[in-house]
Amino acid sequence: MTVFILVSGVFTGGHVWERTAERLTAAGATAHAVTLTGMTGPEPTGVAPARDVRDADLEAHIADVVRAVDAVPVDAAGEGIVLVGHDYGIHPAVGAADRRADRVRRVVYLDSGMPMDGVPALAAVPDQGVRDDLVRRAAAGTAGPLAPPAGPEEWQRWGSTAGVPAAALDRLTALAAPQPAGTLLQPLALTGAVGAVPTTGVLCTLNGPGIALLEALVGFGDPALKALVDPRVTFFELPTGHWPMLSCPDEVAGVLLAAAADEGHRLDPATAEVPGHLRPFALDVPERPRERHDNVDLYLPDAAGGRAAPLPAVVIIHGGPVPAEARPTPRDWPAIGGYARLAAEGGVVGVTLDHRLHDLADFDRAAGDVAAAVERVRADPRIDGDRIALWFFSGGSPMSADWLGAPPAWLRCLAATYPVMDPLPNWGLADSRFHPARALPAAGGLPVVLTRAGLEQPAILETVDAFLAVAKECRARVEVVEVPNGHHGFETLDPTDESRAAIRRSMAAVLAHLKA
Template identity: 70%
Template structure:
């Protein structure tokens, strides 16, 4: 028999698990919910401080109580969003009693990192916990109103009645639970782990695979055969939107099923490091700080195309994006047509880093424009993938020298799990200020649904404000088709996009 211990996330308690727990019980499992102090009816003692260690102790107490019952059961800990932090902490203290940890629509908590880092874009509008509160971590974070839950994750699929109840029963989150770093001894590394990703909230197994392929050592553990993954096509609260499907996934996870990220064969490079689909000659390259310029065979100042990579890309990725075959291939292809091709590295290492990435791009553009081989009045910007939100600054108020903006398989709105719903990085909202700026958008037919939805939203906004958008379709192309799909269809799309951008530069 499997004994599940279910741990809820921010502002919530055992009530969110009722339907899922009923289905697990009907399948023959034993189910327990952890009452987290200050959130789920368990009030702290007078003057006591509630922090992450408090919640870890709450979960450990349930593990000990379950472990004291008759033996022969596998204990599976399930943590939803913030709940993964006390779950990992508890498993680290009782590794011999835990058969598996399940992280439900959340990143893998890391030693020394507070839960708040997994909640980018959230402002801590804390209120004092009471007369005894003495420090910045002793307050409480007020729960969201009914129409503000999307700040904490997509509510896709949640019935109105369930959303009403979620709001009515929400409790303030003790601030110390979000700000206190998680402390792990390393014992939890031996416990098998499953990640359940909700695609409607912007997460996917393919996105995790891409991050692993970038070579971040911190993510290497995700290729361990004891680590499995599942996807659910729903928003951030699957226990409310699809409890039956969630229960089935939890049962399968407990039995060791799930998708595994097999480490990349060293004879086969990861997708982003495979050869560019076009054979293009190398041109002289100049390296300036975080910018590379690929210079054409021409003495006079030439137009320039600045290629902006996507992300997030881990800070330790090697090689860095400006040396990736796709970016270098595009830059050389531009140089082959008489334009300066520029690639750059920007610091989008986490979805919370868009502001500093935007500053890096702006600085790179000025460096390119100041180069003596560049005509500063004829520049195009070309964005890829997760770099798409960075287009908003340029679309909203395009400078006169910006002759064209291109975007290839772009993410054109922050995904729900990024926590950036009210940020400035929303290209569709900026389009009204684009005027006649030409936009060349390359769209792939085999795009992830959550990214495709942002593109469709952008195009709907473009139609409404009559923006000058040209769409180039690659019907059978995947995200990153330049190295994944070396087909005639893909080559024609790259060629057509390049000629269109260059035509706007020379018009």
């Protein structure tokens, strides 16, 4: 028999696990839902906290989970204890596993971040406004509990509510408790013992990236993610939002049972060694000299220096976030350079650049890098500053909102390939300006060429569908190039005739607008 100890996230208590716990029990397991200190309310189930104070900190919550572990008799643990942390709950779960590593068989990260020693849980809060406000209040000595969401729309700021029935969302609101500030502000203290405990990540793909994108992030070389390429680490996907125990409790129970049995997807070490973004470009585009100017590279057409008239330019804007330490940097990735060489082959200047989108908090800085690079390109005497196209990729696409919302006369076309056309729910950018769909009605007659990958991650496809719905409503000039069997990053992951044709179609459309 496996014993599951279930730890809930911000504002919530043991009640969120009711249906999942029932399914686990019916399958022959034992399930204990922990109600953390200070998260009191009308709790119909759960391991009660030792005390009820609104000024609890992270250590108090870790102690709650440790007590739940210690309450399981050794002879009743059977196949071992599995700690499950959802959202914020992964921090006390990992802290408890660190203190009871000899008793915990596995830690399951249910749509949560990766807690690190010395880092407070506040770093994982998706809403930048909440983070900034709590830091300010803590500095002023006025950091009281965070008020819980007052309704369905406010819950969206903490993660996608996709799939949660209206009645369950209403109950979530009714039973929500204020989150003690200390639980988010106190740094997590780990001894390192938890590093020996096997882990499972459950990714909710309507709230954030799935396994394929996670593999891509590992391939970028982020040291913090290298540990995920370990045979003791497994992964599952659930096609739902951030509260899967409310939207699909049967599936959650099934995944938890499979995780306890050491099942799940394991990241391929070979994939990490030769990540998808560093594989060859799908098209055989001849190499050509490039000029490097700080963070900007220019790929010039043959004999461009001798032409009398300046040439149009296509500025390729890579996605992200990409760790600052990643090497090679994005402008040296095969696909980014491949598009630029293809543009030069078509008789225009291909431009690549490195911008500083290293973290989800960096969009302002990265957008400034893009704007500065564009002005540098327009000032080059070999380039026609009145005929520029901007081409956004992947997670860099939210920056297109700046240009869609106020398109300058010289911007002849905006392209987006496997784009994220609205920040994902767990990005914490709800109040930012980086929402292309909101900006699109102001784009006027600006042509947009959008390349959609049919095998895209569900959460990203939703942003594209929402963008196209707005485009239809406001009659925007959007041309869609479809890659039905293409993945995110199809130019290197799927070197097929379909992918090659889509690359050429999208480039032809952009060049046509530049040369019109």
